[in-house]
Amino acid sequence: MRRSLCAIAVVLAAFSARTLVHAQRPGGAQLSSARDMAPIDLTGYWVSYVTENWRYRMVTPAKGEYRRIPVSPAAVPIINAWDPSADTQAGNQCKSYGVGAIMNVPGRLHITWQDADTLRIDADAGTQTRLFRFSARASSAAKPTWQGESTARWERIAAPDEGGSLRVVTSNMRAGYLRKNGVPYSERATVSEHFDVSPLPDGGQLLLVTTIVEDPVYLNAPYITSPHFKKEPDGSKWDPTPCSSTW
């Protein structure tokens, strides 16, 4: 009897050890950085493929148009008062390239690891840089910036090598425009994003960014878009351009 119980204990202990190892990381390796833990590879060059919202993204819409954006009454006077010249004179020509809009601005992204725990996204449109920090620093009292402070976390699918997604939350940004023609978001807005990668039938890859902008000041409801990007083999078409208030 004693021998049987001991045998059971040994088997359970072995199973427990195996389970615990698996719980740490698939494959058993001790991984410590966000780069090591990445369930999907986002790095490389990606180009906007503008098949949606063409009229709002590829050209500057007419002043006063905010169709498809759930703006609050407080936003309407600002929309109707949009003055791109005044923005330029005030040095605010990057207002439509802020984190609330940048993924919808047609252009290219270059995604790299700045360090083991910081994913960097450069956008050639407006020459903007976003930093996704997986190791959150103590909330800074830094001045708000166009791209704000982004904290990221991987979401891994339970099955080994089954991929996953990247979740990013951004706050502490400067007030900006959701659209080139002055549809505003405030400094109190937060932007939540989910980055997913999907294979294309021709062997290519597509990056899908589900973007949720919530703003208690200028939006009545979350503004949700899902711009997508095709992967490019290299950076030969990378073409940084400065911000523009009008284009």
Next chain:
Amino acid sequence: MLIDLVTRRSVLALLIAVLGTIAAFAQDTAGPQSRTRSTDPQSSTQPADPAVLPSQFEFTGSWGPLATEDVQNDSVPVDYLGLALTDEGRTRALSYDESQKSMIERQCQGWGAAYAVLGPFGLRISSQSDPTTKRLVSYTIDAWEDWMGMTIWMDGRPRPSEHALHTQAGFTTGRWEGGALAAHTTHMKAGFIRKTGVPLSDQATIDWRFFRHDNVLTVLMVARDPIYLVEPEIISKGFRLSQTPLDFRDPCVPGFEGREPGTAVPHLAPEENPFLDEFIKLYHLPREAVLGYRETLYPEYRKKIKDTYVSPPPCTEDCGVAGNFVRRRGPTP
């Protein structure tokens, strides 16, 4: 006797500890179906371990449309923005007359599979299981009054012969992959990819990905057509989980709309389409963009028109509630 008792108690304690560990691990890896378990990454101070999500999510339920993205492009007859059409596709589209849908025999024809994301409605999704094995057989996205719905077969059944019947809905199989539901549609009847008459041939195929993040479902559609599309039409559309059931299944009831059965099919001569310039003039849009030329889908095109494009003046009359222009059309030619 005493030793036996001690040994049994030790083993029992070990057993409880092991089961507890396994249970905790199972909870960590499985997570709730709703995928809402992820903690706010801002609350962590070290590189956070990845949140672990189940390989499948709860797909069934009612998903309301968000309507924050312009994917329908059907407010004017000639709007092919965001498409990469072949010359043949463009010509077919320009020959389309919306009056075709007034023909009594076409009123209830409905739209093809792509209308799942191109239409204005939400998705009501249910699952069907084998009554004996209880294994999942399919998901069904319910029809609307002008859409035939979609069945996604999940049971690994083979695709029918290429000569099998083509239908409006087509034949769709699915599987879970990378935490998303991936599906592939073939065997569609020749139809349209836009309600404004942009054609899709019966050789077209559609690849789908359904992603769920919390209560937002993002549906990615990649439609390919060797006849009418130069490049795939890629649409990603968001839906939000609805707390109340959606039901758009009103029956289509045909009625007389001024077209006698059996008369000629309404159509336009492509080069004389009277609506060709309507959208171009209304929003000052470049002709090649409105007519669906491939180059207009990439950022280089934006740079190309930068110095020539002039934004339209603000709308001052006949405006929509969001300051957009609305159709100011005279009598039909």
